[in-house]
Amino acid sequence: MAGYIARRILHALWILVGVNLLTFVLFFAVNSPDNIARLNLGGKRVTQQAIDAWKVQHGYDKPLWYDATAGGTARVTNTILYQRSLRMFSLDFGRADSGRDIGYELGRRVGPSLLLMLPMIAMTTAASIAFALALVFFRATYLDFFGTVLCVVMMSISSLFYIIVAQWLFGKVLHEFPISGYEGGADAFKFVLLPVLVGVVFQLGSEARLFRAMLLEEAGKDYVRTARAKGLAEPAVLFGHVLRNAWLPIMTHVGALLPYAFLGSLVFESFFGIPGLGNYTIQAITAQDFAIVHAMVFVGSALYIAAYLLTDLAYAWVDPRVRLA
Amino acid sequence: VPKFVFTCTDLSIWLVTLAVVIYALRIRRDADLRRTWRHVLRDPAAMCAAVFLLAFGAVALLDSVHFRLRVEDAGAAAPVYSPRTTSVLDWLLQGVIDAREKTYSAPLAYRSFVREVVVADGATRREFPRLQFGGAHLNDPSRQWSGDVLARSLAGLAAGLAAALVVAILVILREARRRDVRFVVALRLVASYRTDVPWRAVLAAVVVLGAFTGWVAAIWPHYHPFGTDLTGNDVLYQTLKSIRTAAVIGTLSSAATLPLALALGVLAGFYRGWVDDAIQYFYTVLSSIPSILLIAALVLLIQVWIDKNPQWFDTGLERAEFRLFLLCVILGVTGWSTLCRLLRAETLKLRELDYVQAARAFGVADLRIMLAHILPNVAHLVLIVTVLDFSSLVLYEAVLSYVGVGVDPTSQSFGSMINLARSEMSRDPVVWWNLGAAFTFMLAVVLAANLFADAVRDAFDPRARALRPRRAARQPVAASAK
Numbered sequence: 001m002a003g004y005i006a007r008r009i010l011h012a013l014w015i016l017v018g019v020n021l022l023t024f025v026l027f028f029a030v031n032s033p034d035n036i037a038r039l040n041l042g043g044k045r046v047t048q049q050a051i052d053a054w055k056v057q058h059g060y061d062k063p064l065w066y067d068a069t070a071g072g073t074a075r076v077t078n079t080i081l082y083q084r085s086l087r088m089f090s091l092d093f094g095r096a097d098s099g100r101d102i103g104y105e106l107g108r109r110v111g112p113s114l115l116l117m118l119p120m121i122a123m124t125t126a127a128s129i130a131f132a133l134a135l136v137f138f139r140a141t142y143l144d145f146f147g148t149v150l151c152v153v154m155m156s157i158s159s160l161f162y163i164i165v166a167q168w169l170f171g172k173v174l175h176e177f178p179i180s181g182y183e184g185g186a187d188a189f190k191f192v193l194l195p196v197l198v199g200v201v202f203q204l205g206s207e208a209r210l211f212r213a214m215l216l217e218e219a220g221k222d223y224v225r226t227a228r229a230k231g232l233a234e235p236a237v238l239f240g241h242v243l244r245n246a247w248l249p250i251m252t253h254v255g256a257l258l259p260y261a262f263l264g265s266l267v268f269e270s271f272f273g274i275p276g277l278g279n280y281t282i283q284a285i286t287a288q289d290f291a292i293v294h295a296m297v298f299v300g301s302a303l304y305i306a307a308y309l310l311t312d313l314a315y316a317w318v319d320p321r322v323r324l325a
Numbered sequence: 326v327p328k329f330v331f332t333c334t335d336l337s338i339w340l341v342t343l344a345v346v347i348y349a350l351r352i353r354r355d356a357d358l359r360r361t362w363r364h365v366l367r368d369p370a371a372m373c374a375a376v377f378l379l380a381f382g383a384v385a386l387l388d389s390v391h392f393r394l395r396v397e398d399a400g401a402a403a404p405v406y407s408p409r410t411t412s413v414l415d416w417l418l419q420g421v422i423d424a425r426e427k428t429y430s431a432p433l434a435y436r437s438f439v440r441e442v443v444v445a446d447g448a449t450r451r452e453f454p455r456l457q458f459g460g461a462h463l464n465d466p467s468r469q470w471s472g473d474v475l476a477r478s479l480a481g482l483a484a485g486l487a488a489a490l491v492v493a494i495l496v497i498l499r500e501a502r503r504r505d506v507r508f509v510v511a512l513r514l515v516a517s518y519r520t521d522v523p524w525r526a527v528l529a530a531v532v533v534l535g536a537f538t539g540w541v542a543a544i545w546p547h548y549h550p551f552g553t554d555l556t557g558n559d560v561l562y563q564t565l566k567s568i569r570t571a572a573v574i575g576t577l578s579s580a581a582t583l584p585l586a587l588a589l590g591v592l593a594g595f596y597r598g599w600v601d602d603a604i605q606y607f608y609t610v611l612s613s614i615p616s617i618l619l620i621a622a623l624v625l626l627i628q629v630w631i632d633k634n635p636q637w638f639d640t641g642l643e644r645a646e647f648r649l650f651l652l653c654v655i656l657g658v659t660g661w662s663t664l665c666r667l668l669r670a671e672t673l674k675l676r677e678l679d680y681v682q683a684a685r686a687f688g689v690a691d692l693r694i695m696l697a698h699i700l701p702n703v704a705h706l707v708l709i710v711t712v713l714d715f716s717s718l719v720l721y722e723a724v725l726s727y728v729g730v731g732v733d734p735t736s737q738s739f740g741s742m743i744n745l746a747r748s749e750m751s752r753d754p755v756v757w758w759n760l761g762a763a764f765t766f767m768l769a770v771v772l773a774a775n776l777f778a779d780a781v782r783d784a785f786d787p788r789a790r791a792l793r794p795r796r797a798a799r800q801p802v803a804a805s806a807k
Binding site: 015018026027030035135153156157158160172217267271285288290 | 716728739740776
């Protein structure tokens with residue numbers, strides 16, 4: 001097992017290096033620092049002097065990946081590649097193009113994102129599994145048919161509609177919830193409740209349909225038939241056999257969502273004014289702040305790879321056959 | 326003679342249409358494909374969806390032929406063309422475009438939605454002024470309006486339903502002739518779903534579509550059926566334009582995934598070894614970046630690039646179209662890894678099969694084996710994945726436009742309509758028709774695409790068929806001839 005874990009961690013790091021280099025090429029080689037400067041200074045008629053001054057001020061005046069004029073390790077470290085990309089491996093994200101420290105902002109904003117996304121993911125999963133179980137229990141009846149149709153209709157509606165209509169209905173007409181905003185501490189609850197509920201309703205269709213397929217796949221297997229043949233009641237079959245074995249694919253699916261618990265949701269956070277990482281990203285995109293977007297890409301990928309790694313290890317722990325493959 | 330403008334999206338969408346037509350012709354020739362597609366043809370929901378998709382496709386194609394009208398100028402030696410690029414759809418709806426109000430007006434309204442200061446008889450009052458075009462033909466709107474709208478609606482509905490009825494009669498007559506039965510018998514067969522193609526569902530869709538088209542045709546010349554937006558533009562017209570953007574995003578983006586996914590997926594599965602390792606590494610790296618961030622970064626890059634080279638585009642529309650095209654390419658380049666993974670796994674399986682081994686033993690070149698023996702046998706995967714992707718891409722466009730990395734701000738899309746609606750819902754009284762129109766049409770497009778895609782997946786993937794929700798023992802029985 002230790003060898004397997006070591007192998008997987010090395011593989012994950014190797015992929016993260018790839019992400020880092022790829023985004024470096026995209027951000028600073030395909031798109032030259034001159035362009036970033038011009039974009040930030042705004043307008044087409046910007047003098048070269050202004051661009052150069054901006055580049056010096058923000059540290060984009062260095063060579064891209066190799067500095068022949070410097071000596072020793074500075075040849076490598078005094079470059080944009082090192083300053084902007086490689087340093088992220090030590091969780092040093094540098095400064096945004098607007099001047100603020102990215103690492104500090106990340107730490108400050110991850111809390112609200114977690115507070116929004118963890119309940120949303122947990123409640124969505126629970127509600128979807130319950131709905132999918134009900135559909136499987138009533139399979140081949142009108143309930144199953146119309147339930148599935150409902151799922152398809154629900155997943156055909158854009159998330160933006162759910163949010164806008166919920167804000168209008170609960171915030172403006174019924175005055176039950178604040179339309180948007182955020183406060184720390186215990187008050188956060190009333191600001192997070194509505195977005196969480198909307199998130200659950202919005203994802204219920206696609207998730208429940210997916211889980212239904214996973215459960216049905218399991219329900220068609222021989223051991224389930226055996227369980228029924230030996231006279232087990234349907235609930236016992238569903239919970240004791242079908243659901244138990246469907247946990248693995250369901251948890252794999254949910255595991256892939258975990259990075260978003262940290263990253264937050266761009267749409268939900270900006271609509272409901274929650275100062276999380278999704279909101280931070282959307283502000284960076286609007287302000288065309290490449291340093292922040294670059295850092296968020298790195299953090300997002302690192303989280304994704306970590307979640308993937310954890311799922312892999314969990315699999316290996318549950319199922320020893322995986323380790324040998 | 327107008328000067329035709331071929332934007333990159335126009336050319337691509339017509340190419341995709343051509344590809345679909347060629348594929349349809351192949352289905353007719355190929356017995357296996359025909360048998361598989363018959364599953365789709367027998368699915369009532371899918372056929373119903375297909376009718377709507379065809380209608381939306383027609384709107385999209387009409388809006389994909391662009392030209393610049395010639396300006397009458399006797400003095401000029403060379404012909405002078407208007408700086409505005411219009412499409413055939415714009416040309417057909419020129420009357421609607423010209424009937425532009427000042428600002429918001431509710432659906433079918435004859436008064437503006439916003440009060441204005443009016444000077445009458447020396448006194449200034451704030452009232453809702455009459456619209457310039459909506460209901461302008463009424464002399465005394467407060468009394469005539471309801472009667473006029475009702476009469477026009479009924480006339481339009483009647484005409485639309487009559488057209489749908491003609492289609493229904495033609496279908497039933499054809500069925501009657503094919504089976505050599507009387508009209509009434511054919512009618513009963515159609516009505517009870519006992520035909521090969523579920524004509525009842527198709528005709529139901531035709532009736533809905535006919536009634537709506539008839540109503541719009543009767544109302545549109547005199548009112549705004551879905552009201553007008555902040556700048557006074559007709560909402561229904563903008564919705565039709567949005568359908569085209571959605572269709573472009575849905576089709577071109579999934580088409581843009583194909584080159585990379587097909588080439589790399591088949592290569593990785595066929596050669597295995599270090600080729601496989603390299604390609605797997607590549608797509609793992611790409612797919613581990615959260616897609617919305619990667620897309621945002623790439624869109625920012627192309628935005629810089631477009632802003633730097635304004636000389637490439639003659640008109641604003643061409644620039645917007647170019648950006649839309651690049652957005653599709655970006656969605657394709659960032660979204661090919663799922664399909665690639667599937668193709669690689671399938672190729673790994675196929676290359677061990679006897680017929681491929683036999684081809685290798687005969688010394689057939691690798692490239693030829695891949696093109697002639699592997700590619701046709703993974704085509705069903707490509708079809709399933711691209712068709713399933715369509716609806717999620719349309720939904721994704723709205724989110725991207727909201728984030729600010731979607732279509733050009735000057736072009737119409739569902740995303741841009743919803744964005745505006747956000748502030749409109751907080752007005753009092755509420756401006757609901759923009760959101761309502763975007764909601765209705767977007768739901769229609771996405772739902773139709775979803776239903777059709779499900780049927781295609783069921784037809785090509787027998788495993789998926791087992792998951793269909795069945796209404797026990799009520800399954801309509803398709804009676805083959807007589």
